[in-house]
Amino acid sequence: MSEIILDLPSQRATNQFGINISNLIEIGDIIYLSGEMGSGKTTLARSIIKNLLVSQYKDIEIPSPTFTLVQVYSCKDFNMGHADLYRIENSNEIDALGIEDILYNGAVLIEWPDKIKNKLNYNILEIKIKILNNSRTASIENIRGWEDRIRELEQQVIK
Ligand SMILES: Nc1ncnc2c1ncn2[C@@H]1O[C@H](COP(=O)(O)OP(=O)(O)OP(=O)(O)O)[C@@H](O)[C@H]1O
């Protein structure tokens, strides 16, 4: 198991990390975003999505999917889903969100992924964010198919 830890000392650093991740995402990828409330899961997701949008849509609002549960963005090369499972009470409800449909020609970011009982059979990267006052650390773990890409992430400097 490969796990790396990155420092995210500012929101700017989180945004840069999001850009680095977005450059590695492929169709069929799932990214789990874990961490307590306010740790920066949506902030990171916004940066990833923004960097993948075509230039004329770069300034659209990217809301937290806490209430809609899932949002889909049509990006440059593929669709990008953004889900938040916080309000899911029964893991059966997850099937109705259509996450697997998005993965057919896109990738999905999932906040509060611990609600998923059976690990989905896709390439999965898990990012766990921890709060340290105004700073954050991100521990990054390959669940499936991210071994080489995780090493690339480790080598990219975040300021
Ligand atoms: N280094 C940092 N990286 C990301 N966010 C930071 C950082 N430092 C401070 N913040 C602040 O932390 C907050 C993170 O909020 P965000 O909505 O992204 O969290 P979340 O993990 O998605 O929460 P929730 O569980 O409620 O969905 C923002 O207000 C942001 O400005």
Ligand SMILES: [Mg+2]
């Ligand atoms: Mg959030």
